[in-house]
Amino acid sequence: MKVTIRKVSEVAGVSVSTVSKVINGHYSISEKTAEHVRKVMEDLNYYPNASAQSFATGDTKTIVLLAEMSPNTAFRNPHMFEIVAGLEESLRKRGYRLVLHGTDSTSACALAKDIISRKSADGIAVHVGIMSHPLAALLTQLRFPHIILGMPDFDSQVCWIDNNNTYSGTVAASYLVSRGYRNIAFIGGKSYDLGSTHRLNGVKQGLTGSGIQLEDKNIWLGDSTRAEGYQMTVSLLNQKPLPDAIICANNYIALGCVDAIRDKGMKIPKDIGVMTFDDYPFSQIIEPQLTVVDINVRDMGAQAAKFLVDIIRHPNMQIQTYITTSNVITRQSTK
Amino acid sequence: MKVTIRKVSEVAGVSVSTVSKVINGHYSISEKTAEHVRKVMEDLNYYPNASAQSFATGDTKTIVLLAEMSPNTAFRNPHMFEIVAGLEESLRKRGYRLVLHGTDSTSACALAKDIISRKSADGIAVHVGIMSHPLAALLTQLRFPHIILGMPDFDSQVCWIDNNNTYSGTVAASYLVSRGYRNIAFIGGKSYDLGSTHRLNGVKQGLTGSGIQLEDKNIWLGDSTRAEGYQMTVSLLNQKPLPDAIICANNYIALGCVDAIRDKGMKIPKDIGVMTFDDYPFSQIIEPQLTVVDINVRDMGAQAAKFLVDIIRHPNMQIQTYITTSNVITRQSTK
DNA sequence: CTGAAAGCGCTAACAT
């Protein structure tokens, strides 16, 4: 009835260990027998039992991702799922499967403990949103293979990976300069908005590198909303001289910025250039469509997979790094 | 060093089978010994090995989801991930874990075959986007527990679950009628756009039920884009008498519709009401914010989990059904 | 209510 490795070995007239070796591509098997055994496996429609393999080898070829996935997360934070998709794809190519596990910051630690103790996964990925000190302590003390998706906002020895917003800011600045803009302004989130802050720093660096100064009066910081974006732009445009381009820290601010420019009677890009970060969510509906520095978040997931598998193979590896594959998508808001 | 069930049994002074029974809450164990054994397990910091359990029981407590997850899927189709989140949560509450597996329609069949043959999951969920005849045949012939997320566009015996767009259409119509609207129009996608078509049918039913007729000249169908939404609305508003409310089949069309109404110099909701489906993606940025029939897609995932687990327990169960938990979110676009 | 023992199907030393 049920076809196991034993049956294959009997039919093929070899030992079970030989069959096992051809299953696992062991070098010591001659091509001749390997071929023969494969033929028998196919004839018998044999597939090795996955649970038995895990049990025998002791590893699961499974990674579990701990992340907050409360209602509407997919709408509010599609970035996270794009990372997940990248993680899954890259893991799969390396022979691992990805288990999704929704949780909150409070329960995450116990969950991780359970996963590690029960050996139900070979590694853990944790979305930075649910990261905590206890979890960091657990992961590092038990030296369990892990990767945090995003940089934790506290010091620790955990392995993490994140996009480099600073670099993206520099890319934006350099792009505008290369297009001939010289008097550039920045509107973004306040200091606790790390994404915005890093982008601002990057913009400053990029401009400085080109011998241009980002003047303080051309920097406005507020909440990341359409309304605040509008207000900041109004304030900005009430000053003289007017900037010839505005970099908005994110889509929401950009939405308000464009409104304000229109209401002021100015034209984009004729009178002023506008640029922002991320192609999502409003790139297709803001008029005109905006030139953006797009960040390849999926790639972040893919890199995370790569690192995690490396860590599983070399448990002492320590990774804390930024990865960046951002690129400018030129649209109608810049000349 | 490593603590197994045997060690627990030795320390506790009972047999391994007794320990196993307390792990699994078997009724035959006296509360006294159970308590004792639990204490020992805790002292020894014992956790049963997950792989060994799967191997011994023969089941994996795992469901794998097959879905297309190519780049930008999370942005283009966040609905899918919201379903996934609902699926995962509901599965987890029932003791199953969810494995994500990206694939395309072509490879899906071989993957399913592999999963089933190798017993690497107890059930399969398939996003309707990658559904095919061969896959349907495989699932039904092997009688493997499965659920398709979304209704396949061809007849088969597979188990599926979907939202009821027809019902949502009825809800929209009834709502408008209850608010006093009488001359209602519909703009939506063409016949091959099943979502739109079903919503239209539902609207018709809802109106008929209230003794109101949806006139043909008040139905405009085109592509689901902002531009077509604009054009259809222009055409609609060039007719007499003007409708007092427009139902847009989706967000994109609604976007164009609102533009056209504004350009025509009409005010929403004073001169005309507008309503659409789904709170995403543009609800927060369309001016005025639109009244919508919101569909609880996460709940669809949750229901799918429930059915799938039922099917695993009762393999002959056949499920092909619509589930619906849609509700009206009243905003500023209706009186 | 508890225990003994036979697997579950595969892998990996070790021997040949």
Add this chain to the structure above:
DNA sequence: ATGTTAGCGCTTTCAG
């Protein structure tokens, strides 16, 4: 290059 065999850690009859 191939075979022998001892596990991997837990579940589950079946006896007692």
